[in-house]
Amino acid sequence: MLAQTTAEAPVGEHPIPERHADVHDNRILLTVIGVLVTVLVIVGLVAFTHPTNNGLAKAKAVQLQQVLRHRGLPVAPNLAVLSSSLGTDGGVVCKASGYNLTDAILNQQDSGLGGSPSASRVLPVESEIVNGQLAIIDVYCPSRAAAFKAHFAKYKLYNLVRP
Amino acid sequence: MTDVLPGSPVSVIGSVAKSKSLPVVVKHNFISWRTFTLMIVAVVCSLRAAPTMAVYGLASILLYAIPAIVFLVPQTLVSAELASAWPGGIYRWVTEAYGPKLGLLAIWCQYAMTIFYYPALLAYVASTFAYVIDPSLASSGLFTAIVIIVVYWAAVLVSGRGMKAVSGLSSAGAIIGTIIPAVVLVGMGAVYLLQGHASAAPLHVHNLLPAWAGIASLVLIVNNFLSYSGMEMNAVHVSDLKDPPREFPKVMFASLGIILAIFILPALAVSFIVPVSEVSLTAGVMQAFTSFFGYFGVSFLVPVVGLMIIAAMLGGMLAWLAGPSTGLLLIGREQGFIPPYFQKLNKRGMQMNIMIWQGVITSLIACLYAFLPAVSNAYWIFEVMTTQIYLIMYLLMFTTAVKLRRDQPDRPRGYLVPALSSMCVMGFVSTVGAFIIGFVPPSQFHSGGTLIYVLLILGGVGIMGPGVPMLLHRFKKPHWKTAESSTGTEGFVASNGASAPTGA
Numbered sequence A: 001m002l003a004q005t006t007a008e009a010p011v012g013e014h015p016i017p018e019r020h021a022d023v024h025d026n027r028i029l030l031t032v033i034g035v036l037v038t039v040l041v042i043v044g045l046v047a048f049t050h051p052t053n054n055g056l057a058k059a060k061a062v063q064l065q066q067v068l069r070h071r072g073l074p075v076a077p078n079l080a081v082l083s084s085s086l087g088t089d090g091g092v093v094c095k096a097s098g099y100n101l102t103d104a105i106l107n108q109q110d111s112g113l114g115g116s117p118s119a120s121r122v123l124p125v126e127s128e129i130v131n132g133q134l135a136i137i138d139v140y141c142p143s144r145a146a147a148f149k150a151h152f153a154k155y156k157l158y159n160l161v162r163p
Numbered sequence B: 001m002t003d004v005l006p007g008s009p010v011s012v013i014g015s016v017a018k019s020k021s022l023p024v025v026v027k028h029n030f031i032s033w034r035t036f037t038l039m040i041v042a043v044v045c046s047l048r049a050a051p052t053m054a055v056y057g058l059a060s061i062l063l064y065a066i067p068a069i070v071f072l073v074p075q076t077l078v079s080a081e082l083a084s085a086w087p088g089g090i091y092r093w094v095t096e097a098y099g100p101k102l103g104l105l106a107i108w109c110q111y112a113m114t115i116f117y118y119p120a121l122l123a124y125v126a127s128t129f130a131y132v133i134d135p136s137l138a139s140s141g142l143f144t145a146i147v148i149i150v151v152y153w154a155a156v157l158v159s160g161r162g163m164k165a166v167s168g169l170s171s172a173g174a175i176i177g178t179i180i181p182a183v184v185l186v187g188m189g190a191v192y193l194l195q196g197h198a199s200a201a202p203l204h205v206h207n208l209l210p211a212w213a214g215i216a217s218l219v220l221i222v223n224n225f226l227s228y229s230g231m232e233m234n235a236v237h238v239s240d241l242k243d244p245p246r247e248f249p250k251v252m253f254a255s256l257g258i259i260l261a262i263f264i265l266p267a268l269a270v271s272f273i274v275p276v277s278e279v280s281l282t283a284g285v286m287q288a289f290t291s292f293f294g295y296f297g298v299s300f301l302v303p304v305v306g307l308m309i310i311a312a313m314l315g316g317m318l319a320w321l322a323g324p325s326t327g328l329l330l331i332g333r334e335q336g337f338i339p340p341y342f343q344k345l346n347k348r349g350m351q352m353n354i355m356i357w358q359g360v361i362t363s364l365i366a367c368l369y370a371f372l373p374a375v376s377n378a379y380w381i382f383e384v385m386t387t388q389i390y391l392i393m394y395l396l397m398f399t400t401a402v403k404l405r406r407d408q409p410d411r412p413r414g415y416l417v418p419a420l421s422s423m424c425v426m427g428f429v430s431t432v433g434a435f436i437i438g439f440v441p442p443s444q445f446h447s448g449g450t451l452i453y454v455l456l457i458l459g460g461v462g463i464m465g466p467g468v469p470m471l472l473h474r475f476k477k478p479h480w481k482t483a484e485s486s487t488g489t490e491g492f493v494a495s496n497g498a499s500a501p502t503g504a
Helices: A003-009 A027-047 A055-070 A079-086 A094-095 A100-111 A129-140 A140-150 B009-014 B035-044 B049-056 B059-085 B090-098 B100-115 B117-133 B133-140 B140-160 B163-194 B213-227 B233-240 B245-274 B283-296 B299-335 B352-371 B373-407 B418-438 B450-474
Strands: B016-017 B023-025
Touching: A027 A140, A027 B090, A027 B117, A055 A079, A055 B117, A055 B133, A055 B450, A079 B009, A079 B090, A079 B283, A079 B418, A094 A129, A094 B133, A094 B163, A094 B283, A100 B023, A100 B245, A129 A140, A140 B299, B023 B090, B023 B133, B035 B100, B035 B163, B035 B245, B035 B299, B049 B059, B059 B213, B059 B373, B059 B418, B090 B245, B100 B117, B100 B299, B100 B352, B100 B373, B100 B450, B117 B133, B117 B140, B117 B283, B117 B352, B117 B373, B133 B140, B140 B163, B140 B233, B163 B245, B163 B283, B163 B352, B233 B245, B233 B299, B283 B299, B299 B352, B352 B373, B373 B418, B373 B450
Parallel strands: none
Antiparallel strands: B016 B023
């Protein structure tokens, strides 16, 4: 059949498709991607806001450790890890909590196990994660705590982590 | 647009008539087995899972090991045997065993799963990009919709450049955005411990076992099977290897090792530094990198690694875009299941019309997803449905392998699975387990009881799963058949001249 297709087409008129473009054919594509990636890296380096790691950040981290201990939750043994990731304002935890779309993304992330489409099945939500997030919100951005609690009031939480 | 079949003898051999008198054989750009391995890694692996599984500390080893033994290994070995004997992937294998109706069902099950995958994946890309430039953008529907639509159509354009471009970019994405960041995470975790710091996750022997919380623990373990799905998907491109019967098994074993390492080791590294209570649900792997890089004083690298992770996600997406749609095209042409319009190929032999119309649907879903909170909040239900549909494909694959070994024992195979029947039974039972667990309502379902949830999922599976192939079969036209069936042909021996040795 395929040989027939080839034979029926006027020779030289319709080039037979080759599924692989060679390196030269893809030069423009690779150049465009290279330029785009370079621009995005520059934008990212300029725009990314590093969590502020100063005295206030360390004080907040100490406060968070106390809240976590008080609530019986796992505590980061290293203060620097907390202060460098949460900064003075709680970082992305406080910037993102409480929005509808973020909730949807949260659903995705709860379920994201691997790279393939079928790896996206929802998992039981671990209570320590939610309670830990709430502790962070309570310390860094308490005004968002009510919305966060309201959202997770609908969730059934599980204790799947062995102490 | 032209009419020559991808993966056909013409394109495989690469004989091109350049002049009116003499056909000239041009060099075919085969995909190397290393690139093929990385394509599979791009399809299956993601660092997104690292913080999710880090929560379970040492138990994450078992949570990955059990599914690997009962699902990944059977899936890998069976795919290797089938692909080493029959080119064309799942549609060809199932057609060979059970005929074109079930062959169509199998490839549709693989294809259907991607419909709701792209908007979700690209929403994740949008949120990761937002993390880098401005986290508040993650809550902007407009931003998310723009990212989904622009990136999807860019991926379609890239796919139109042919399999060499797709395989090159997806394997590059796997190296840049999965393997390198994984090595960085593991290296930093090791350095952290070697510096004498205590691990955030307890490292006692009893922590190797996950806590038992009834059905939730089962859900956790069984759903982890799905982490390994997709190993068989790239088998549709097996004819693009120089010596498929020998190289594809090598590809499968290499990817198996890399996938296990990438899933387990970074999860452990994250658990050493970030305790459960500080794993961010909203920032996921980016929060983990922020913690790691912040501790080591290299926070400025966070946006770079964010873009690298995006590259990996897009590389995986490219591979998914080209895979199931190729299978659908092939069976559509051989059996007349899809109209000629969708069978047309561009000059690179890529099925652009299928991808373009999928792009239209993806763009519509993206708009609904981004602008209607009700849709975005219920979106996971569609993913559950399509995952159930995908599992039907695995059931067909495991039974196909046993049937073909029995019916065609003398067929030359590049690789023979030892104890194939036992292996297939294990894979089949695991898949059934995953299918049943898919009917357990998750934490996110608040709209009714278990029965309502089961009926909802069953209805969706019925309509989007077997329903569509039944319609395609019902309305197929004889004149839509534009290629002869490859079923019963000599496979690699006939198609590319490579001899297929029998046995491993």
